[in-house]
Structures are given as C-alpha cells and as structure tokens.
Amino acid sequence: MSVLAVKDLHVSVETEQGTKQILKGVDLTVNQGEIHAIMGPNGSGKSTLAYSIAGHPKYHVESGSVTLDGVEVLTMSVDQRARAGLFLAMQYPVEIPGVRVADFLRTAKTALDGEAPALRPWIKEVNEAMKGLRMDKTFSERNVNEGFSGGEKKRHEILQLELLKPRFAILDETDSGLDVDALKVVSEGVNRAKAATGLGVLLITHYTRILRYIKPDFVHVFVDGKIAEEGGPELAERLEDEGYDRFLPNSSESASASVV
Amino acid sequence: MSVAPQIPAPQKATLEQHGAKAHSDGGWDASEKGFIPVQTRSERFSSVLHDDFPAVTGQEVDWKLSPVDLLRPLIDDELDGSEYELAAPDAVGAVVEWVPRDDARVGSAGKPEDRASANAWSSTQKVLSITLSGETPVALGVDRTGFGSTPRGAHTVITATKHTSAHVVIRSTGAAHVVENLEIVVEDGADLTLVSLQEWDDDAIHLASHFAQVGRDAKLTHIIVSLSGKVVRVNPSVHLSGEGSSAELYGLYFADAGQHLEQRVYLHHEAANTKGRVNYKGALQGAGARTVWVGDVLIGRQASGTDSYEQNRNLVLTEGTRADSIPNLEIETGDILGAGHASATGRFDDEQLFYLQARGITEAEARRLVVIGFLSEIVQKIGDAALEAYLHEKIEWELSASASQGGAA
Numbered sequence: 217m218s219v220l221a222v223k224d225l226h227v228s229v230e231t232e233q234g235t236k237q238i239l240k241g242v243d244l245t246v247n248q249g250e251i252h253a254i255m256g257p258n259g260s261g262k263s264t265l266a267y268s269i270a271g272h273p274k275y276h277v278e279s280g281s282v283t284l285d286g287v288e289v290l291t292m293s294v295d296q297r298a299r300a301g302l303f304l305a306m307q308y309p310v311e312i313p314g315v316r317v318a319d320f321l322r323t324a325k326t327a328l329d330g331e332a333p334a335l336r337p338w339i340k341e342v343n344e345a346m347k348g349l350r351m352d353k354t355f356s357e358r359n360v361n362e363g364f365s366g367g368e369k370k371r372h373e374i375l376q377l378e379l380l381k382p383r384f385a386i387l388d389e390t391d392s393g394l395d396v397d398a399l400k401v402v403s404e405g406v407n408r409a410k411a412a413t414g415l416g417v418l419l420i421t422h423y424t425r426i427l428r429y430i431k432p433d434f435v436h437v438f439v440d441g442k443i444a445e446e447g448g449p450e451l452a453e454r455l456e457d458e459g460y461d462r463f464l465p466n467s468s469e470s471a472s473a474s475v476v
Numbered sequence: 477m478s479v480a481p482q483i484p485a486p487q488k489a490t491l492e493q494h495g496a497k498a499h500s501d502g503g504w505d506a507s508e509k510g511f512i513p514v515q516t517r518s519e520r521f522s523s524v525l526h527d528d529f530p531a532v533t534g535q536e537v538d539w540k541l542s543p544v545d546l547l548r549p550l551i552d553d554e555l556d557g558s559e560y561e562l563a564a565p566d567a568v569g570a571v572v573e574w575v576p577r578d579d580a581r582v583g584s585a586g587k588p589e590d591r592a593s594a595n596a597w598s599s600t601q602k603v604l605s606i607t608l609s610g611e612t613p614v615a616l617g618v619d620r621t622g623f624g625s626t627p628r629g630a631h632t633v634i635t636a637t638k639h640t641s642a643h644v645v646i647r648s649t650g651a652a653h654v655v656e657n658l659e660i661v662v663e664d665g666a667d668l669t670l671v672s673l674q675e676w677d678d679d680a681i682h683l684a685s686h687f688a689q690v691g692r693d694a695k696l697t698h699i700i701v702s703l704s705g706k707v708v709r710v711n712p713s714v715h716l717s718g719e720g721s722s723a724e725l726y727g728l729y730f731a732d733a734g735q736h737l738e739q740r741v742y743l744h745h746e747a748a749n750t751k752g753r754v755n756y757k758g759a760l761q762g763a764g765a766r767t768v769w770v771g772d773v774l775i776g777r778q779a780s781g782t783d784s785y786e787q788n789r790n791l792v793l794t795e796g797t798r799a800d801s802i803p804n805l806e807i808e809t810g811d812i813l814g815a816g817h818a819s820a821t822g823r824f825d826d827e828q829l830f831y832l833q834a835r836g837i838t839e840a841e842a843r844r845l846v847v848i849g850f851l852s853e854i855v856q857k858i859g860d861a862a863l864e865a866y867l868h869e870k871i872e873w874e875l876s877a878s879a880s881q882g883g884a885a
C-alpha cells in the first residue's frame with residue numbers, strides 16, 4: 217500500500233521584508249485510498265503545503281521530509297515528483313498561450329508513462345472523461361486554461377486527475393468558485409478517479425459543502441503553519457458551526473489574504 | 477516639471493527635420509504634458525531620389541538600432557536592379573509579370589522614407605508586378621530563390637483589385653544582399669493576406685520597405701516571418717486610407733546567435749472607422765541575438781471611430797541577447813473607439829513551467845512547449861494549414877539547432 221508522509225515540515229518564502237516562515241512543523245500521513253480534508257483560515261499556509269509537496273521553486277524547505285513509500289520527494293525535481301505519482305490540482309491554474317489542451321494532455325501522459333499512449337483508445341478516454349465532467353469537446357482544441365472561466369479551469373484540473381492517474385492528489389480549493397451543479401460534477405470526477413485507482417487525496421477547502429460529495433476519512437484543522445487539531449468528518453461540521461476562533465490567539469491577526 | 481510647448485510642425489517637412497530629433501513619441505503621455513510633437517510620423521520626409529536623403533551616420537532615429545556598417549553597400553552603393561530568379565506556379569486570378577519601372581502601378585502605395593529604400597527605388601530596372609483579381613479566392617505562392625550575393629535593388633507591386641479575396645505567400649531563400657521596396661494596393665472591398673517569409677542563408681542581408689494602401693471597406697492581413705539571415709530589416713508602413721478599412725499586422729521572428737532581426741511598423745489610420753491590430757512576437761536565443769521592434773501608430777485628424785491596438789512581446793531564451801521594443805501612439809482626434817499598446821520582453825514564466833512540470837513534463841520539454849505556444853499565436857494567423865505546420869517544424873528546428881550550439885538558459 218502506498219503512503220505519502222509529511223514529517224515536521226518547515227517552509228519559508230523570501231519576501232521583500234526578508235525570509236518569512238510559513239510552515240512551522242507539519243506532520244501528516246495519507247495512505248492510499250484515504251481522503252484527508254485540510255481546513256483553515258486564509259493565509260494559514262494550506263497552499264504553501266500543497267506547493268511545497270509539489271516542488272514549486274518559490275518555497276524553501278528549511279527542514280523536514282516528504283516521502284512517498286519511504287522515498288524522499290523533496291530532493292526530486294517537480295516533474296520527477298509528478299512521475300513518482302504526485303498530482304496537484306491548483307488553486308489558480310495558469311494560462312499557457314498557444315498550447316492546445318489535447319497536445320498538453322498527450323504530452324503529459326507520454327511523460328508520465330514513458331511512452332506515447334495508443335492514439336485511438338487515448339482519444340476515446342479523453343472524450344469520455346470530458347463528457348463525465350460535462351466539458352464541451354471543443355475544449356481540447358483550446359489553449360490550456362486560456363479564457364477558461366474559474367469553473368472550467370477547475371474541471372480541467374480534475375480532467376487531468378482522471379487521465380493522468382496519480383497515486384496521490386492534492387486538491388487546493390478545487391471547490392472554490394463552483395456553483396452547486398459544477399461542484400457535484402467535479403466531486404464525481406474525484407470519486408471516479410478514486411474508485412478507479414485507489415487514489416489518496418489531500419483536499420484543501422474552506423467549506424464543508426464539498427465534503428457532502430467527497431467524504432473525508434480525516435479532517436485536519438490548519439492554523440498558523442501547522443495542524444492544530446485532527447478528527448473525523450464530525451470535526452468539519454463543528455468548524456462550520458464554530459469557525460476557527462477557538463484556534464486563534466488573536467483572530468484579527470490571521471485574516472490576511474492569500475497572495476498565492 | 478513641465479515641458480515648454482514647441483512650435484507645431486510646418487505643413488511640409490524639410491530635410492533638417494528628417495533626423496534623430498525629429499522623432500515623435502506621441503501618444504497620451506505627450507498630450508497630457510502639453511507637448512506638441514515636432515513632427516508627426518506622417519510628415520516624415522519621403523522621396524524616390526537617393527540624393528534627396530542626407531548621408532546616413534547611424535545616429536538617425538530610424539537607423540540607430542541597426543548595424544549600419546553592414547548595410548553601407550545597400551544604402552549607398554550602386555545596385556543591380558535587373559530581374560532575379562523566382563518561381564511562381566500559375567494560380568487562377570493571379571498575373572505575375574515583370575514591368576518597366578515607369579509602369580503606372582509603380583509608386584501607387586508609397587515612397588521611400590530612407591536612403592536605402594530610395595537607392596533601391598532608383599536602381600530597379602524591372603519591377604515585379606502581381607495583380608490579383610476575380611470572383612473566386614486567389615491563392616498564390618512566390619518563391620524567390622535567386623538574389624545572389626552581389627548588392628541588389630528590387631521592387632514589387634502587389635495589387636488586389638476591387639472585391640478580390642487573395643492569399644499570397646512570398647518566400648525568400650538562399651543568398652541575398654538586397655534592399656527592396658514592396659508596394660501593396662488593396663483596392664476597395666478587397667481582402668488580401670500577404671505572408672512575407674524570410675528564410676535566407678545565414679549570411680544574407682535584407683532591407684525591405686513595404687508600403688500599403690488599404691481602400692474603402694478593404695482588409696489587409698500582413699504577416700512577416702523572419703527566421704534567418706544575418707541582418708533582416710522589414711519595415712511595413714500601412715495606410716488605412718479608405719473608410720471602414722482594416723489591417724491586421726503580424727510578425728514572428730526568431731533570432732539566433734549573431735542575427736539581427738528588425739521591424740519598424742507604421743500604421744496610419746487616415747480615414748474614419750478604421751480598425752488596426754498589430755501583434756509581433758519574437759524569440760531570442762544565443763549570444764548576440766538581436767531584435768528590434770518599433771511600432772508607430774498614428775490616428776489622423778479624419779480618423780474618427782478608430783479602433784487600434786498594437787503589441788509586441790519578446791521571449792528571451794538565453795543570456796547575451798538584446799531586444800528593443802518601442803511602441804508609439806500618436807492621436808490627432810479625440811473621437812475614437814479605442815487605442816492602446818503593450819510591449820513586454822521577458823524570460824520564461826516560471827508559473828507556466830511549473831504547471832507543465834507538475835504534470836510530469838521535463839523542464840526541457842516544458843520550455844519547448846512554452847516557446848512554440850508563444851509563437852504559435854502568430855503562426856495560427858497565417859491561414860494556410862500546410863504552411864502553419866511547416867513553420868511549427870521550422871521553429872522546433874530553430875530551437876533545437878540553437879540549443880545545441882550551446883545556449884539553453
């Protein structure tokens with residue numbers, strides 16, 4: 217069974233005011249097939265955790281480790297991590313002008329598998345996955361994320377999740393900005409991926425809404441760069457009712473908006 | 477600090493004004509500061525006579541970014557102005573012929589604005605005339621292969637007659653040491669796409685001035701693709717002289733080590749309700765790769781209802797390159813729909829690379845995708861699937877060829 221383990225992770229970023237500590241000792245273990253929800257106030261470091269695991273160059277790991285089945289991930293390049301089985305659905309997917317979705321998907325699949333997928337079955341698979349996510353066929357002819365609405369960008373992320381078949385996926389606020397219908401469609405996509413491959417999921421969210429469709433096994437409360445409390449699905453309900461106040465020494469201080 | 481108002485330009489430009497200080501930066505900024513340009517772009521001196529232009533020092537505004545020393549023979553020496561070798565397979569609706577320089581069509585779209593262009597004008601003996609007409613869309617390809625390496629002057633006139641729709645590709649390969657004038661007349665209601673594809677030998681030197689007049693409700697799509705040559709300088713100047721006319725001016729260039737690729741674009745909105753779009757994109761790779769883009773847009777007094785936008789973007793792939801990018805916007809009427817410009821020169825976008833790599837794509841492959849994607853916005857405008865595919869291949873080849881010369885960032 218696959219295991220993604222984060223141990224005592226400390227991460228900083230360089231800012232104009234100097235080095236800023238963001239992650240202050242994160243411990244987290246996700247087993248294959250488990251769904252872990254991470255909830256926490258704006259600016260607490262959730263995206264930083266996601267990007268650090270994926271290897272974004274902006275974030276400096278000061279100490280700690282991230283292992284996939286015991287193998288250190290932090291020394292790998294971004295693409296090596298993806299090929300090792302990690303996937304990050306981004307909070308704000310970037311536009312890549314001039315690169316068609318179809319070409320992008322095929323290039324990514326080829327990179328992950330080490331060989332190009334057989335054309336016909338691949339096209340069929342792409343079309344079916346797009347259909348499942350209620351994406352129009354014309355999307356494959358468009359440039360990656362260019363002119364996509366917020367909801368379309370999120371569907372496109374989940375399309376990749378379904379097609380690229382990682383072992384562990386981090387979903388950074390995939391639910392934000394989706395209306396109820398889109399939320400259902402996207403959640404179904406995640407559940408399909410999990411059913412098909414036994415995916416482990418780290419689901420970052422602000423809202424319990426998505427947890428009605430994607431049932432978490434564990435809920436972690438993320439505050440000020442670390443996990444402040446852990447529990448089962450009932451913890452999410454409590455957070456919805458009570459907010460994060462009881463975790464915050466001074467609630468006005470942590471309301472800073474995210475810049476990632 | 478406020479700048480003292482200066483005397484408006486006289487109606488007729490004089491020779492003294494045709495120099496470095498006579499260049500206008502125009503645009504909103506200038507008018508906000510109460511600055512009146514000394515000379516608007518439309519008043520730049522023009523003549524068909526070489527001697528009417530003062531000797532080029534290399535300090536002039538339109539020469540100072542060019543390697544003038546390499547251009548001396550084309551600016552000043554006697555040029556061979558005879559016919560050159562070309563291939564133009566028969567195309568329905570197209571007449572391709574050599575005509576004498578006193579043919580009535582010569583001079584119908586514009587006149588030289590610099591000494592090299594005037595040198596070509598006065599040296600050319602035979603003018604290549606391309607006339608496009610008919611009810612059905614015309615598709616013509618002209619392959620220019622035989623300029624050779626002695627200094628030459630050349631002149632072409634392309635006429636899209638009334639209501640003709642035509643797609644013309646002029647492809648230039650081989651050795652060249654040439655300065656040329658190319659006139660484009662898009663008559664009322666016509667729709668012309670002209671692709672000028674420069675794929676010269678590595679040591680070729682090519683100076684070109686394109687002059688276009690776009691008639692009433694007519695449309696010109698003008699695309700310059702410069703991929704190789706030692707010095708390639710193509711300056712299109714396009715006049716939207718008919719009401720309701722429009723122009724889309726695109727450029728794509730890829731400068732390798734030691735190459736100088738330059739384009740000075742001038743778009744003049746003369747008549748009312750005209751629309752202009754200028755979009756040039758370039759990549760630079762290898763030591764000494766050099767590009768220049770100047771975009772002058774002039775919205776004239778009569779050009780109410782103008783809708784204009786110009787932009788230039790350069791992608792810098794390695795150290796040791798230089799890209800100049802200078803947009804100028806000059807507006808003489810307040811009654812316009814919109815006008816704007818943008819210019820950016822930068823390295824790879826790290827977020828784009830991260831996104832691709834996060835999907836397992838290697839860094840090298842991610843870079844390749846981003847460059848090809850960046851340039852393909854222009855390739856997609858060409859409107860000829862085979863040529864588009866060819867250019868994608870060519871760009872891939874350029875990328876790998878110059879990367880293997882030892883230059884990847």
Ligand SMILES: Nc1ncnc2c1ncn2[C@@H]1O[C@H](COP(=O)(O)OP(=O)(O)OP(=O)(O)O)[C@@H](O)[C@H]1O
Nearest residue numbers: 229231238257258259260261262263264474475476
């Ligand atoms: N490049 C950066 N420069 C300065 N500060 C940064 C940078 N990147 C992140 N931060 C800061 O790090 C903290 C954590 O940001 P992060 O995006 O990880 O929070 P988040 O929990 O994902 O927030 P949100 O819920 O708003 O998405 C924030 O205070 C943010 O401003």
Ligand SMILES: [Mg+2]
Nearest residue numbers: 262263307474
């Ligand atoms: Mg975030």
